[in-house]
Amino acid sequence: MTGIVYKSTGSWYTVKTDLGAVYPCRIKGKFRMKGIKSTNPVAVGDRVDFDLDYDNNEEPVGVITLIHDRKNYIVRKSVNLSKQTHIIAANIDQVFLLITIDNPPTFTSFIDRFLVTAEAYSIKTILLFNKVDTYDKDTLNEVKYLAHVYRKIGYDCIGISATTGKNIEKVKGLMTGKVSMFAGHSGVGKSTLVNAIEPELDLKTKAISAQHSQGQHTTTFAEMFDLSFDAKIIDTPGIKGFGVVDMDKEEVSDYFPEFFALKQDCKFNNCIHVEEPHCAVKDALEANDIAASRYRSYLQILEGDEDHFRTEEWMK
Numbered sequence: 001m002t003g004i005v006y007k008s009t010g011s012w013y014t015v016k017t018d019l020g021a022v023y024p025c026r027i028k029g030k031f032r033m034k035g036i037k038s039t040n041p042v043a044v045g046d047r048v049d050f051d052l053d054y055d056n057n058e059e060p061v062g063v064i065t066l067i068h069d070r071k072n073y074i075v076r077k078s079v080n081l082s083k084q085t086h087i088i089a090a091n092i093d094q095v096f097l098l099i100t101i102d103n104p105p106t107f108t109s110f111i112d113r114f115l116v117t118a119e120a121y122s123i124k125t126i127l128l129f130n131k132v133d134t135y136d137k138d139t140l141n142e143v144k145y146l147a148h149v150y151r152k153i154g155y156d157c158i159g160i161s162a163t164t165g166k167n168i169e170k171v172k173g174l175m176t177g178k179v180s181m182f183a184g185h186s187g188v189g190k191s192t193l194v195n196a197i198e199p200e201l202d203l204k205t206k207a208i209s210a211q212h213s214q215g216q217h218t219t220t221f222a223e224m225f226d227l228s229f230d231a232k233i234i235d236t237p238g239i240k241g242f243g244v245v246d247m248d249k250e251e252v253s254d255y256f257p258e259f260f261a262l263k264q265d266c267k268f269n270n271c272i273h274v275e276e277p278h279c280a281v282k283d284a285l286e287a288n289d290i291a292a293s294r295y296r297s298y299l300q301i302l303e304g305d306e307d308h309f310r311t312e313e314w315m316k
Contacts, residue, residue, distance in 0.1 A: 109296070
């Protein structure tokens with residue numbers, strides 16, 4: 001039988017067939033994807049083959065035997081095992097990255113690390129600036145500045161409020177006919193937004209932790225939902241840090257679109273835009289044609305410190 005993984009809890013998977021039947025499934029023994037050392041070999045969004053096992057069970061249990069080739073996936077470093085990766089979701093049409101300026105803060109280095117990974121796997125990313133109904137004038141100006149930075153690069157940016165409904169219909173329009181993943185820090189309002197889009201789902205939400213101004217994890221596992229308006233959504237656990245994986249230093253700049261556009265104007269073909277003379281990227285930086293925050297994020301990724309991506313200080 002063949003189906004799509006709708007939920008992964010690490011050891012058990014919920015798989016839905018094309019005919020709509022849902023089965024609990026597991027994997028037998030060690031299951032490794034070619035060339036991917038992952039903490040979770042099977043991810044939400046994967047298309048899988050499975051056999052039904054009726055032994056000692058009143059209800060059949062599926063045993064996954066094959067993972068179909070993925071068209072893409074979003075991957076990051078495993079928080080606990082630095083040499084392994086964690087696949088957040090697979091076979092995605094687009095990602096909505098939720099951003100809040102405060103309560104909790106989303107720093108540009110986190111945004112840029114996420115965007116670099118999405119670029120590497122050719123996944124369209126839309127930036128949603130949530131909670132705009134709660135911001136004062138200065139904070140709204142910061143939203144406008146960040147939106148300007150990312151729109152200039154080519155990213156769609158939308159100011160939304162999951163509580164008042166601002167631009168929710170616009171987001172639904174972009175989701176129609178597609179598999180969309182929602183991502184962001186804990187507390188940025190992913191579950192509240194999903195509930196605003198599809199109230200019948202009634203996902204759990206929690207208040208922000210006052211002590212640390214951080215969100216509390218309400219989603220513990222990635223899960224896909226079928227929506228009422230011809231759309232699928234993958235809700236994901238809140239991500240504190242985002243470690244970039246499997247990139248050579250020479251290719252990182254290719255996933256910064258504004259850097260890639262200037263690459264041909266650098267004097268050296270192998271320019272990595274750090275110390276080389278006659279570098280078009282550094283010239284653009286000095287002319288304020290490239291945002292300083294983007295260049296800083298680029299340098300941080302090049303440095304590749306295994307621990308920095310997990311710390312709040314590194315995301316400032």
